[in-house]
Amino acid sequence: MSTGLYKLFRPLIQLGLIPQITLGIIAGVLLAVVSPETAKSFSILGQLFISALKAVAPILVFVLVAAAIAAHQKGQPTHIRGVLVLYVIGTLIAALVAVVASFVFPTELTLDMPEVSGNPPESIIQILRDLLLSMVANPVTALMEGNFIAILAWAVGLGMMLRHASDATGKVLNDVSDAVSGIVHIVIRFAPLGILGLVANTLAEAGIGALLEYGRLLGVIVGCMLFVALVTNPLIVFLKTRQNPFPLVFACLRGSAITAFFTRSSAANIPVNLELCERLELDPDTYTISIPLGATINMAGAAITISVITLAAANTLGIPVDFGTALLLCVVSALAACGVSGVAGGSLLLIPLATSLFGISTDIAMQVVAIGFVISVVQDSTETALNSSTDVLFTAAACRAAERKEG
Secondary structure (H helix, E strand, O other), rough: HHHHHHHHHHHOOOHHHHHHHHHHHHHHHHHHHHHHHHHHOOOHHHHHHHHHHHHHHHHHHHHHHHHHHHOOOOOOOOOOOHHHHHHHHHHHHHHHHHHHHHHHHOOOOOOOOOOOOOOOOOHHHHHHHHHHHHHHHHHHHHHHHOHHHHHHHHHHHHHHHHHOOOOHHHHHHHHHHHHHHHHHHHHHHHHHHHHHHHHHHHHHHHHOHHOOOOHHHHHHHHHHHHHHHHHHHHHHHHHOOOOOOOOHHHHHHHHHHHHHHHHOOOOOOHHHHHHHHHHHHHHHHHHHHHHHHHHHHOOOOHHHHHHHHHHHHHHHHOOOOOOOHHHHHHHHHHHHHHHHHHOOOOOHHHHHHHHHHHHHHHHHHHHHHHHHHHHHHHHHHHHHHHHHHHHHHHHHHHHHHHHHHHH
């Protein structure tokens, strides 16, 4: 019986991961269309997949970073600085694209939504302060809560101290790193089933009716993200590497953006990105640090969401926006986006901070946030896909540019 089943499904099993995920997406859509109630029951597959990724990501990052730092030889080059520069440039340009698009395609909102609960941060200083405080959180608590800033800080510190440890200790650390990576490979193999459940449940519960009312707003946000992914990011990569960027861009979109779109979590996508970096043969000393760091601070998608929805609110209320204020919004959005991972509710709850630039009250701002939650089925998924795939893209660009200079 088991042999017969294996023969039946062997062609499917032998397919690559991306074709399997594509089939999972198609199956999820068909299931949601044919039987929405049955589709909802498949949500357990998506929940299990996301929970497994979120569970393994913190310990994976901690062990990989500690092992990489401990094994790093003095004088051995890494490319972290180049990656960080690309993260900053990419986020600022994304915010600028969003502001320009909002002027070209002005959008108005219907502000009759119920307010949502939440405690938006009051200022950029508060966001940066919370970000710094999160670095010195209890390491056990950080692992339990998925606080990647603290995990990175403790892993780097432990790795530096273990540089002087015995060879046996270093071997144990590397063996643990390999073992955790093996678990991640197993989890990722279940991505097609997890994404089938996520697609089926999302379409069955939300449908597309709720999105049509805010189609223009959603179109501007998604359009900006596509423009950044397919135009500005490739341009940045070309200027960095002096090579055709599109093979690398599409490799990152296929290998990272698809899973990130459906998991809607940059943290959950860290194991996927680390595996993709390994397949791209990038420098392990660089990507084991830049990928988890990017999942925390590289938030081009969040900068776009904050800028577009903020300017839509200003336009709705008839508030004139001059070029200087728009540029300031770019900087505020970019800085605020870096703190998204530390704010419950993500980029949407940072909107009141940006709207305060135009004197918009918190009450109205929270109504705008409520509209954001309505479109978040698509907005949040697209935002995460852009953020997560850009982590790998910029890491690869920095590594290859450095290799070109060296070689």
